[in-house]
Amino acid sequence: MANTATAQTKWWSGGKSPFNLEYGKLMMWYFLMSDAFTFGAFLISYGTIRFSQNFWPDPNVVFNAFPGAGHTNLPLAFVSVMTFILIISSVTMVLAVHAGHNGDKNGVIKWLGWTIVGGLAFLGCQAWEWHHLITGEHIALIDGKLELIGQTTRHNPWGQLVEHNVMLDAIKNTPANVLAEIVHEQKHDSNLAELLKMPQGQLVGMLDTAEMHVREKGPVAFGGYFFGITGFHGFHVFSGVIINIIMLIMTQKNVFQNKGHYLMIEKAGLYWHFVDLVWVFVFLCFYLI
Amino acid sequence: MEHQAMSEVTFHHHIEDAEFKKRVRKTTILLSVLTVIELAIGLTIYTIHKGENPSHLLVLMFKGLVCILTLAKAYYIVSVFMHLGDEIRNMIMTIVVPLMLFIWFIAAFIIDGNSYKNLRNNYDRHFKESTMPRPHHGTEPAKPEEPKPGKQ
Numbered sequence: 001m002a003n004t005a006t007a008q009t010k011w012w013s014g015g016k017s018p019f020n021l022e023y024g025k026l027m028m029w030y031f032l033m034s035d036a037f038t039f040g041a042f043l044i045s046y047g048t049i050r051f052s053q054n055f056w057p058d059p060n061v062v063f064n065a066f067p068g069a070g071h072t073n074l075p076l077a078f079v080s081v082m083t084f085i086l087i088i089s090s091v092t093m094v095l096a097v098h099a100g101h102n103g104d105k106n107g108v109i110k111w112l113g114w115t116i117v118g119g120l121a122f123l124g125c126q127a128w129e130w131h132h133l134i135t136g137e138h139i140a141l142i143d144g145k146l147e148l149i150g151q152t153t154r155h156n157p158w159g160q161l162v163e164h165n166v167m168l169d170a171i172k173n174t175p176a177n178v179l180a181e182i183v184h185e186q187k188h189d190s191n192l193a194e195l196l197k198m199p200q201g202q203l204v205g206m207l208d209t210a211e212m213h214v215r216e217k218g219p220v221a222f223g224g225y226f227f228g229i230t231g232f233h234g235f236h237v238f239s240g241v242i243i244n245i246i247m248l249i250m251t252q253k254n255v256f257q258n259k260g261h262y263l264m265i266e267k268a269g270l271y272w273h274f275v276d277l278v279w280v281f282v283f284l285c286f287y288l289i
Numbered sequence: 290m291e292h293q294a295m296s297e298v299t300f301h302h303h304i305e306d307a308e309f310k311k312r313v314r315k316t317t318i319l320l321s322v323l324t325v326i327e328l329a330i331g332l333t334i335y336t337i338h339k340g341e342n343p344s345h346l347l348v349l350m351f352k353g354l355v356c357i358l359t360l361a362k363a364y365y366i367v368s369v370f371m372h373l374g375d376e377i378r379n380m381i382m383t384i385v386v387p388l389m390l391f392i393w394f395i396a397a398f399i400i401d402g403n404s405y406k407n408l409r410n411n412y413d414r415h416f417k418e419s420t421m422p423r424p425h426h427g428t429e430p431a432k433p434e435e436p437k438p439g440k441q
Contacts, residue, residue: 009299011379017297019380026380029373033384040391044398051402054410054420060335076331083324091317094370098309160422273371277363284359288331289352 028267032274035236039278042232043285046225057158057218059287062151065132079287082125083279089118090276097269100262105251108265112248115272119241126234130227139182139214141166145173146214148181153223159216167214171204179203186211226286233282236275243268302375316369323362330355 011018019026050056060075067078092114099107137148138157146167149155162170171179180195183206195203247268256262304312330351337343337351368374373381410417 011377016299019383020299020377021380022298029380029384033387036388037390040394044395047395048398048402051399052405052409054406054417055422058335058338060331060338075335076328080324080328084321087317087320087324090366090370091313094313098304098313101304102306270371273366276370277366280359280362280366284327284355288327288334288355288359 022263025263025267025270028270032270035274036278039229039232039281042225042229043281046221046229046285049219049221049225053219053221055160055219057156057222059289062133062158063129063287065136067128076287078125078129079283082122082129083283085118085122085125086276086279089115089122090273092118093269093272097262097266100256100265103257103262105254105257108251108256108262109248112244112251112265116241116244116248119237119244119272122237123234123241126230126237130230133226137181139212141170141214141216144170145175146170146178146182147174148178149217151223151226153227154220156218156220156222157215158222159218162214162216164209167212168209170214171207171209174200176200176203179207182212183207229282230286233275233278236278240268240272240275243271302372312369316365319365320362323358327355327358330358 011020017023017026021029063079064073064075065078066072066074092111096108096111096115099111133151135150137150139146140149140155140157140159141147141162142149149157151157176199177196179200180192180198180203183203184190184192184195186208187206247265250256250264251262256264334348334351337348373384410421
């Protein structure tokens with residue numbers, strides 16, 4: 001509707017914004033564009049490293065856990081929950097901006113509130129996922145013996161699967177305390193303290209080798225990129241939640257009502273949608289391909 | 290409503306509540322459906338990987354499809370949720386034209402990474418032998434069980 005009128009307007013004659021935008025909102029757009037390049041550079045750097053490797057871990061193998069589901073193999077399940085949380089919180093933000101447009105203070109408070117809830121839920125999910133990756137230990141073949149390692153910025157347990165006979169050889173070289181933990185992982189009713197006292201040879205006999213999946217160490221860069229980029233995105237979500245909370249307080253204190261417009265909500269909304277936009281690409285690069 | 294910050298804006302975007310609701314609902318459903326399709330493709334890739342002799346061309350095609358769907362999602366978020374589609378053309382161009390840099394950015398760096406891999410595979414035998422995926426790597430141990438040493 002504006003487009004029909006724009007043709008007759010002399011946008012550059014002064015006294016008005018040639019882009020028909022308030023200054024702060026325009027600058028928010030340019031900030032977001034620069035931020036897109038920051039995220040883009042990170043993701044492209046990740047892509048460069050990935051293309052320079054012969055082997056890269058399959059995301060469906062790495063991200064297959066769900067809170068409360070134990071060791072059940074559920075690839076992509078948890079991250080799809082996170083994705084939907086962020087999409088829905090983006091929708092509630094649209095509704096908050098629209099309510100602000102109509103000068104509806106209670107509507108802004110209601111929808112901004114839900115957006116904050118969505119942001120916090122997403123951060124909670126991310127915290128759980130990081131915790132699970134860092135502390136969840138997996139059996140890896142390192143220097144001819146087995147070790148239990150988590151996914152950190154220095155270690156990656158998601159290399160190629162080790163063949164069965166190679167694994168059997170490695171078991172013989174593995175120290176007793178590592179074997180005790182693997183046996184304990186396989187038989188939950190066993191007592192770890194008792195297992196730790198057993199000699200190495202006895203523990204080897206107790207292992208259920210048919211059920212064991214041993215992998216080599218994977219590319220170390222995986223952890224740095226995953227934690228770096230999802231962390232940087234999580235930091236954006238966190239600051240978005242803080243901004244939204246400030247907006248909520250200002251709305252409640254009638255700051256925008258006294259000003260006569262809710263443009264600040266629109267700017268916060270742009271930022272929040274951008275966070276969702278970035279997640280779409282993080283989701284693509286780390287979880288889907 | 291006459292305020293300093295608003296006076297620089299010539300045309301205000303007014304959208305009827307009913308039309309707005311329709312638009313938001315449509316976009317939400319669209320984004321959800323695209324996400325579900327992406328997840329389905331992700332799981333398809335997983336099953337292809339798990340099976341015997343995974344077809345790399347098929348996997349690559351599915352990955353390309355997911356990339357296109359992601360771009361579609363990004364388009365809807367930016368143009369509807371962020372209302373960039375409602376702004377005037379000159380303003381849209383100041384955002385979109387600089388983003389064109391990504392075309393070179395992505396292509397150049399991905400090709401560079403790929404070239405580095407090829408060089409190393411040609412000249413660094415240890416790299417090639419220690420990292421090249423072995424054929425038949427499924428999630429199940431591919432080899433039949435060898436007789437256990439020491440038990441015969």
